[in-house]
Amino acid sequence: MSALRTALALAWVVAVGVVAAVDSLEAAALTGGLLVFVGLLATQAARLADQRREGASLDRQITVGVALSVVQMMVAAALFAAVMFFSTHDAILIVLVTTFAGVLGLLTARMTTRRLVSDVRAVRDGLVAVGAGERDTHITADGSAELVELADAANTMTDQLAAAEGARRSLVAAISHDLRTPLTSMRLVVDALDDEILESNERGQYLGRLRLHIDAMHGLIEDLFELSRLEARETTWSLQHVDLGMLVGDTVEAMQPHATARPVRIVSEIPDGLALVRANPEKLQRVLFNLLQNAIRHSPPQGTVTVSAQQATEHVEIEVADEGAGIPEDDRATIFEAFVQAGDRAARGEGAGLGLAIAxxxxxxxxxxxxxxxxxxxxxxxxxxxxxxG
Incomplete structure (x- = not known):
């Protein structure tokens, strides 16, 4: 607004200066007074129109704005014709020419803003459709660059919303599948125990299976709860200086029994003198546990899992590598998504597919x-x- 006022003041000074240069100081003073009067009149009219624009259509607001400009121009022309010219013929001519130019300007403005209004309505209708649940809506705008960008942003939002809803449905389906299997087995175990047809040694075996399924369900629920809190940023951790060499050593040692059972060998290649990192040691160890667990599962018998680290300028990179079959090309883009299991692991049904998402x-x-x-x-x-x- 300040820039607009400065521009108006500059235009007023230029107009008065030109009149003074080509005519007289008296004419310049009269011109300055008329311009101030017309400016105040136009400003007041614009304020009244702005106060009444609530609920008005964009088309109507544009029409009112152009009409105010036309009327302002006609009033200015009439005043200058009445004051500055002595010939009635000249006064009538200037008013008629100004009126014609104003009407032509109004029609031209309506023509040029028709596409703008059409694009705004297209965006509005598209957003209403998305709000009603339609996800295949595509908004098209052919007018101004800003409205084209707005339509593209709305289309991107719709695509992201559709993807989020698809992920939610997939998540519900995956959870239902991973819970249905242990629940079915638990029901069979409970039915067998309830029928009292089992021998004492068999009862112990069935109770062991029941405990195993309960532990699997408990682990799945705990992982889901942790993932939801992590993604919602509801976790507060104490960060401290962590020695990665020591942390990796403790983690590898803890995973050795699991690796030996495969059997798989774990090798740690952490260089001496590695700089400290700023992290929560328990959470960072959880990342290493998840990556090592995945690597051991993917490794063939007698294979090797290698943990290495490399220091950069602002961070340290840790790598966990295995000698398995690798990740298929089609799965590489989604392996960090929840409930995604790549390659032969998915075929064998190992795990719930939350480890990499949590990591x-x-x-x-x-x-x-x-x-x-x-x-x-x-x-x-x-x-x-x-x-x-520090």
Missing amino acids: RAIVQAHEGRIWLAEADLGTRLRFSVPLAH
Whole structure:
């Protein structure tokens, strides 16, 4: 608004100066007074129109704005004709020419704003359709660049909303599937125990199966709860300086029994003198546990899982590599999504597919990133953690 006022003041000075230069100071003073009067009149009319624009259509608001400009121009022409000219013929001519130019300007403005109004209505109708549940709506705008960008943003929002709803349906289906299997087995075990047809040694076996299914369901629910809190950023952790060499060593040692049972060998290649990182040690160890567990599952018998680290300028990159079959190309883009199981692991039904999703959420909460690195053999998963400063 201040820039507009400055421009008007400058235009007023230029107009008065030109009249003074080509005519007289008296004519310049009269011109300045008339311009101020017309300006005040136009400003007041614009304020009244603005106060009454609530609920008015865009088409009507544009028409009123152009009409005010036309009327202002006609009033100014009439005043100058009445005051500055002595010939009635000249006064009538200037008013008629100004009126014609004003009407022509109004019609031209309506023609040029018709596409604008049409695009605004198209965006409105598209958003109403999306709000009503339609997800295949595509909004098209052919007018101004701003409305084209608005339509593209609305289309992107619709696509993201459709994807989120699809992910939610897939999530519900995956949870239902992963809960249905242990629940069915638990029902069979309970029925067998309830019929009292089992021998004492068989009862112990069935109770062991029941406990196993309960533990699986408990683990799934705990993982879901943790993932939901991580993605909602509802977690508060204490961050501290962490020695990665020591943390990796403790994690590898804890995973050795699991690796030996496969059997798979775990090798740690953490260089000496690695800088400290700023992280929550328990959560960072959870990432390592999840990656090592996945690597061990994917590795063939007698295979090797390697944990390595590399220091960069602002972070440390940790890598967990295995010698398995690798991740199929079609699955590489989605392996960090919840309930996604890639390759032969999905075929064998191992796990619920939450480990990598939880690992990604934890790494991102540490302001790091996790990704699938290129590998000639097996799978290489890497993640970064910021260095500790100070």
